[in-house]
Amino acid sequence: MSEKTPAQSTAGGAKYLTFSLGTEEYAVSILKVQEIIGMMDVTPVPRTPEFVLGVINLRGKIVPVIDLRTKFDMCRAERTDETCIIVVDARTGEMGIVVDRVSEVATIPEGEISPPPRFGVSVSTDYLLGIGRSGGRVQLVLDIERVLSEHEAAGLASLGGDAIDPALSQEAGDVR
């Protein structure tokens, strides 16, 4: 389920969309990116994890949006003109990811992605495919499916759609 082989390469490198959260630059395979849209009104969905900002209307489709800063346990940032939503085509359907700023589409040569370091980055290494270098800068290459699937396992299971204990509602019913 993790994309161990990112974007197939053309002439020695795959394309990535790079974006930033605070001072760190991230990269996500361009093949996962569907479009980039400006920040818009998000309808919060109750009883979802904090990093799930809510849902938006993307041309008539309801698309969930997550805040990557919250997901990565970074402090919240002010929304700016540059804040935007990257719509990715994930296994769970279209998803919006809020980032501080989108930078560019960069080609990272295959040899320039090294395994993630064990420490020293703010993000759990589980979410990283590796550390890439392009244009003299360093990017944290994200495994976006991992980032998005973790929630299913940890978040939703604990919330559980039908988690209401029938015994509880039963007793509560006697109140009437």
Place this chain on the structure above:
Amino acid sequence: MTAPTAPRDLLTLLDCSDPGDLAPIGALAASADAAAAVAGAPAVRALLERAARKLWSVAEDRARDPVESLAAARRLLAAACAGEAPEPEPAGHDAGAAEPTPAEPAAPAPPVAAIASPPSLPPPPPSADAASDAGIESDPELIQEFVSEAQEYLAAAEQALLVLEGNPDDRDAVDTVFRAFHTIKGVAAVLGFAPVAEFAHRAESLLAPVRDRRVRFGGDYASLALRAVDMLRALVDRVAVAPAGSDALPAGFTALMDALEHPEAPAAETPPAAAAPRDAEGGASPQPAPPPPPADSGVSHETWVRVRTDRLDQLMDIVGELVIAQSMVAADPGVLSQRSRDLARKVAQVGKTVRELQDLSLSLRMVPLRATFQKMTRVVRDTARRVGRQVELVTDGEETELDRKLVDALADPLVHMVRNAVDHGIEPPAARIAGGKPPGGTVRLRASHAGGNVVVQLSDDGAGLDRDRLVARALERGLLESGDGLSEQDAFQLIFEPGFSTAASITDVSGRGVGMDVVRRAIESLNGRVEIASVRGRGTTFTVRIPLTLAITDGMLVRVGGQRYIVPSASIRITLRPEPTALRSVAGRGELVMLRGEAVPLFRLSRIFGLDGAIEDPTQGLVVVLEEGDGCSAFLVDDLLGKQQVVTKSLGEYVGKVPGVSGGAILGDGRVGLILDPPGLTALARQEVWTNGAAFAA
């Protein structure tokens, strides 16, 4: 110029045609249609029709992969050639039953035992080799078509068999069954599904003497034929799941194969004593007209187009967007300004058309309840036999239409209810006679439209519900502490409690204590409701009300804090601004609002959903009272923003099921609003109060 109609000619023409030139392919497609129209064997006809469809898709430039479609058409034509040769159909075999086979005088032979030696039958269907050569079996689209067509044929056959049980001389019914077995046999053979073909062949053989009027239909024939239909269904389902067919055969396959070959050896499954032919009721009451022969049950293709449901969903989505886009234009200040009255009129005109389009696209998803009701005929028959009752099912309003998804979702709860009605509702014949009733009971299933809802009513003329027995059982099960003061209606509601069962013994039909609570939950999950009415000794009536569709929700838009939510109108009992005197607070148990002397628990939506900035004082806000199951709960909101019809959408797989929320909808301003799920919300609210209020114990 006459078009060639022999499959072989078509094949030759196809091989000569230039795939780049679409005109001749259109002509070829028309020829294939013509060939299909005159084809003798149904299997060949089906193959030709499919070939024609493939060719048309290329000719009209609709094919996603024209080369592949042409190749598929070629394979189909080849199969049609192959299918034609080795199966010399006796004349009249599928031309309907217009003329019985002249060789056999139609003397009504004594049933069953008459077949001393099985008549010689047509040779087994063409071997799978022909198909393998043609490479047909690998085409998933063909297999899917076969599966869905076979299912239709089997449904029609089942229905016809049930008609036959009541009227063994119904020629149309015999032919329908025969045609189903025969067509499935042919197509399965061509596609290389040997077990299906063989089985269908046996089933066909079983009925051949009936069709030829050498044997009267009845008794064991009926049960055998029905079991054959079930087996074929299982086989076809198996094909749908694993077309490669490497799986084990369904249980009982061999035994049933043998049974079909020797129908005179009665199968143990059917105790003949339990059989309850319609005639048993005698001439006192006029027999209700037997259901019309299912001649129209989807088998003719001329006026029908098969459309994938996801395309219909897509259409609904796009039209929904159009509606929103139009209302945004209509609300635009430029349009509303005095200067452009003409423009406003035109925009309104567009709006009218768009809404018509929405109604139409909704209606495309509607299907009649007929198939579901037909299934119930079988359920009644089988249940009645198993529990030794005589029951007749009378249906009415089966043409009532509702959303396809709801029809599917309604089937299971309805099966439960119908079984219950037969098993628990209708008394055994002896008890009925003792009670001055005819020995055979009647179960009525009625459907109709009422407002935006569909009402399905299931009534029986059985014993009715016994309040005292219900209460006794509830006490015994610990579901109730005391039955004192419990109204009859409240006692009836007990049967929906989990773990409640009134059946004295546990049968395999019902009485496991899972039935009705599951039924109620299933119906509530469809935004529906079940009501019970019962008169002791006279019978019980269950009334199920569900919306026409889940694709559109009729709702009330409410505001809480900065958020807006849609509350389904169907669950709203009343909205009101409470007087201070109507509010009560119970220590540790939360708040109550008095509603015409009834204390209704009051919950704050803002607290349940953790919203800021909402009105805290109930007398300043509004209270929406929701009806759910057997009770009410009230929810405090800031304001009502008006009625709105919204297109229901899922929040996506990532968000999944959110307690208290059934989905989302795009509101008039383009933002998303969440649709509340009243039963879920109430459960959530009670849980909230329970966890927050420490001293909840009674």
